[in-house]
């Protein structure tokens with residue numbers, strides 16, 4: 045574990061980029077193994093093989109990190125589904141699966157803590173409660189052999205800072221990746237400008253700071269540019285692959301095109317980015333020097349492979365990247381294929 049932790053920090057200091065697949069909650073909801081609304085990763089103990097397979101699939105598509113599926117595997121969420129007594133079991137199982145896949149594939153394994161959903165700035169009792177929730181999950185991540193710990197999706201600067209402090213206090217020296225997910229454009233929920241929040245998290249000892257979830261590529265990029273300018277450490281960017289805009293800046297605010305119905309969460313597929321849009325996002329991230337890059341809720345392997353390829357990687361899944369030159373209609377032979385030229389070309393030109 046000590047060696048892997050050093051490898052992670054060394055790779056970052058060499059300027060190497062790290063590709064990170066997230067989005068496990070949405071993917072397992074879509075497949076029918078956890079519930080939209082509560083969004084608790086019950087599948088970890090109900091169907092562990094499926095979790096192992098999705099980790100493997102994401103590594104196949106280019107992920108350098110196996111993120112232990114402990115997102116929302118915390119006390120408050122498990123209470124919601126009446127499985128609080130399985131809290132330790134679910135965390136340790138998720139870590140065991142992730143460690144095993146990372147070792148087998150030569151990737152890094154990250155522990156994962158996230159927004160508690162009960163944090164309230166200035167409420168000492170709530171803060172103590174959240175610290176306790178972070179503490180237990182961080183200690184399990186250490187026991188499970190994580191190489192670093194991701195603390196993510198924090199709307200409040202105060203909660204992000206508390207997560208970082210807890211990783212420093214209980215994380216046995218493991219590096220911390222801290223990402224914010226403010227639903228407002230320029231400030232955290234507790235009123236700290238996002239760029240300043242990232243600077244302060246860097247100053248407080250985060251190895252990487254940045255943004256994850258909530259925003260799609262279009263509304264995350266402008267802020268990422270500001271963060272990149274303001275911070276010295278590596279920056280993380282993990283948007284959701286949905287078409288957010290100035291008018292609808294996060295996936296919570298998206299409406300289904302052509303209607304006035306809100307899309308979150310079950311109709312978000314109506315707002316998905318195209319692969320080309322994901323490619324453009326990855327290219328922009330690379331240009332501005334984003335070093336830790338991936339996709340959050342809504343991610344799937346075909347998107348992640350594009351990010352990996354833009355960053356110059358050649359994951360096993362690239363063997364099957366599109367090669368339309370050999371397509372029977374759209375390939376180079378189109379001109380000589382008179383049957384389709386006549387019947388199809390007129391419709392597609």
Ligand SMILES: [Zn+2]
Nearest residue numbers: 257258340341
């Ligand atoms: Zn997400």
